[in-house]
Amino acid sequence: MASIRLSNVSVDFPVFNAVTRSLKNRLLSAATGGMIDRRWDGHVIVRGLQDVTLALEEGERLGLVGHNGAGKTTLLRVLSGIYYPTQGTSEIEGECVSLINMSLGIDPEATGRENIKLRGAIMGIPAEELCERIDEIAEFSGLGEFLDMPFRTYSSGMQLRLAFSTSTAIRPEILVLDEWLSTGDENFRERSNRRLQEIVNSTKILILASHSKDLLLANCSRIVWMEHGKVRMDGPAAEVAREYFGG
Amino acid sequence: MFGWQDIAHRYRRSRVGAFWVTLNMSVTIGALGLIFGTLFRVPIVEFLPYICISLIFWTFIASCINEGCTSFVDSEGIILQVRIPLFVHVLRTIYRNGIVLGHNVLILPLVLLAVGRPPTWHMLLAIPGVLLMALNVLWMMLILSVVCVRYRDLTHIVQNFLQVIFYLTPLMWMPQTLPDGPYRLILEFNPFYHLMMLVRAPLFGELPASANWMVCIGLAIAGWTVALHVYGRYRHRIPYWL
Numbered sequence: 001m002a003s004i005r006l007s008n009v010s011v012d013f014p015v016f017n018a019v020t021r022s023l024k025n026r027l028l029s030a031a032t033g034g035m036i037d038r039r040w041d042g043h044v045i046v047r048g049l050q051d052v053t054l055a056l057e058e059g060e061r062l063g064l065v066g067h068n069g070a071g072k073t074t075l076l077r078v079l080s081g082i083y084y085p086t087q088g089t090s091e092i093e094g095e096c097v098s099l100i101n102m103s104l105g106i107d108p109e110a111t112g113r114e115n116i117k118l119r120g121a122i123m124g125i126p127a128e129e130l131c132e133r134i135d136e137i138a139e140f141s142g143l144g145e146f147l148d149m150p151f152r153t154y155s156s157g158m159q160l161r162l163a164f165s166t167s168t169a170i171r172p173e174i175l176v177l178d179e180w181l182s183t184g185d186e187n188f189r190e191r192s193n194r195r196l197q198e199i200v201n202s203t204k205i206l207i208l209a210s211h212s213k214d215l216l217l218a219n220c221s222r223i224v225w226m227e228h229g230k231v232r233m234d235g236p237a238a239e240v241a242r243e244y245f246g247g
Numbered sequence: 248m249f250g251w252q253d254i255a256h257r258y259r260r261s262r263v264g265a266f267w268v269t270l271n272m273s274v275t276i277g278a279l280g281l282i283f284g285t286l287f288r289v290p291i292v293e294f295l296p297y298i299c300i301s302l303i304f305w306t307f308i309a310s311c312i313n314e315g316c317t318s319f320v321d322s323e324g325i326i327l328q329v330r331i332p333l334f335v336h337v338l339r340t341i342y343r344n345g346i347v348l349g350h351n352v353l354i355l356p357l358v359l360l361a362v363g364r365p366p367t368w369h370m371l372l373a374i375p376g377v378l379l380m381a382l383n384v385l386w387m388m389l390i391l392s393v394v395c396v397r398y399r400d401l402t403h404i405v406q407n408f409l410q411v412i413f414y415l416t417p418l419m420w421m422p423q424t425l426p427d428g429p430y431r432l433i434l435e436f437n438p439f440y441h442l443m444m445l446v447r448a449p450l451f452g453e454l455p456a457s458a459n460w461m462v463c464i465g466l467a468i469a470g471w472t473v474a475l476h477v478y479g480r481y482r483h484r485i486p487y488w489l
Contacts, residue, residue: 013487077486081330084483096330104328122329 002094002173002204004056004079009088011049011074011229048074050229051088056205063220063237064209065244071229072209073178076100079207080176094173094204097123099181102163112147112154112162113138119166133169140195141165142188161188168195175203179210213245269350276302276354283419292362299358300447301418304377307348308384308439309409314340315388316395316402323489333482337392341385355450367452376445376455379463383442386470393481396488416440438466 049071056062066072077083078090080098105122106115116137120130138147141161146154154162164181181196200206200219210216216223216237223240225233233240276299284294315337319326322336359366395401416439417425425431434440441462448455 077327082327083486098328100328101324104324122325124329124331 002058003091004054004093004174004205005089005091006052006054006078006085007089009049009052009054009078009085009090010047011078011083012086013046013048015046048229049078049085052078052229052231053088054224054231054234056207058204060222061206061220062208063216063223063240064207064226065211065216065223065240066226066232070226072226074229075226076176076178076207076209080174092174095124096174096176097170097172098176098178099167100176100178102167102181103159106151106159106163108152109150111150112141112143115151115162116147116166119163120169123167123170125170130169137165137169140191157185164192168192168199171199171202173203174205175199175207177206177208177210180208180212180215213241217241266350268347269353272303272306272351273354276358279419287420287424289421292364295362296355296358296364296451297421297447298419299355300450301443303348303351303355304380304443304446305413305416305418306351307344308380308442309413310347311341311344311384312387312391312409313402313406314344315384316391316405318388318392319396319485319489320399326486326489333485334389334478337385337388340392341381341388345381364452369449369452369454372449372454373446376449379445379460379467380442382467383438383463383470386467386474389474390470390477393477393485396485397481412437412439416443418443438462441466 052075064072064075074083076098078085079092080096081090081092082098084090105119107118110118113134116134117130121127125133141147141164143154143158143162146158147162151159151162167181177200181192200208206219208216208219220237222235223233223237223244224231225240225244233243276295279302280291280295280298283289283298284291287294289297318336318340319333322339325331326333326336356366391401391405395405413419415433416437417434422434422440425434441459444455444459445463448459
């Protein structure tokens with residue numbers, strides 16, 4: 001049973017400039033009395049999320065909209081269990097995978113085949129399962145003999161193909177997507193879209209942050225509109241989209 | 248499961264340079280052994296294995312601690328995207344250095360053979376010694392990795408500190424050369440001396456003093472208590488500090 005429950009979640013970021021990050025200044029300011037330093041030590045706290053309450057049940061398809069800086073990425077990170085809320089509680093049940101940066105963990109010196117294993121390991125695919133599926137991943141990437149060449153010798157299009165093929169080999173219970181992933185030339189784009197659609201359909205909970213109305217309406221049943229770290233609107237996809245995109 | 252990931256990751260990266268590390272280390276040991284052996288007027292047969300053991304294991308300790316400071320900072324990309332226990336990143340650092348140690352240790356039998364020291368059963372005792380050493384190094388790394396994410400310039404302080412310890416600990420010089428009296432305190436109160444003795448003594452065919460064992464075990468217990476406390480308390484804050 002996959003489910004996510006956030007209640008009254010707030011997230012504060014301490015923003016350290018070069019000054020507060022240093023221990024020296026900490027010690028010096030302590031020596032000067034410590035009363036004034038708060039003002040000029042630049043220790044600013046930014047509230048990334050404020051009082052967000054959200055419950056997601058199995059089968060839900062959530063879209064996330066909002067302007068830049070509205071807290072979408074922060075919310076995605078809370079939802080995938082990376083940020084632990086500063087206030088409030090979050091309960092996340094189910095295995096969660098976020099496909100935000102597909103190339104994470106890839107080592108340019110290693111061959112394509114090794115990179116499939118590396119990338120798979122970082123996403124938490126068990127070794128045995130990966131071994132079984134590596135041929136399928138290799139085939140999907142369509143890279144053929146290039147798989148035994150170092151990753152750095154690939155063209156950027158080929159690099160993305162490999163990253164995409166491996167990243168989409170998982171079948172997580174909760175999938176977090178920041179914009180739709182789509183890569184490659186015409187032929188590969190079509191196949192990759194189909195493949196991503198497959199994962200999206202098989203995942204128990206989908207969370208998709210996007211700026212594209214069509215995409216959200218096609219994939220989500222519910223949309224949350226974030227503004228200034230707060231939930232501005234939460235409701236059925238069509239309704240929120242109408243408000244947000246203006247008609 | 249993640250240990251496996253580290254093997255894959257590290258071994259591949261070091262495939263090119265792995266034995267360069269061994270080679271560099273041999274050259275350093277050879278050169279320092281000759282220079283300091285002559286300087287201190289210690290027979291080379293005695294001094295070469297001494298400095299060999301010291302340098303190999305000190306390199307392990309020092310680079311673990313140095314790199315421990317940046318374990319989280321270096322894995323920023325992974326931490327902000329994948330939910331895996333943060334401790335894994337520290338383990339990965341020590342694992343990587345363990346592999347380097349494994350490469351360097353290969354010099355040791357060669358040196359012992361060259362100076363004509365037969366292997367003894369005592370040498371097996373070095374194995375629990377190394378393990379206890381690693382256990383101690385690991386808690387230091389855990390604490391430093393957490394603190395260094397918050398205060399970035401601590402990394403440089405630690406580097407300096409290790410440099411000082413390097414000279415304070417009998418690595419390049421032998422403890423016997425230290426005059427009696429208050430100077431001995433440099434040894435008694437230096438945890439790194441005790442850690443070193445755990446490994447060095449058995450390799451020289453002696454039993455480490457029970458004081459060495461006691462200090463190191465005590466240190467491990469105390470250190471882990473503090474480390475787990477610090478880690479438990481700040482673990483959730485680490486992603487925000489990155």
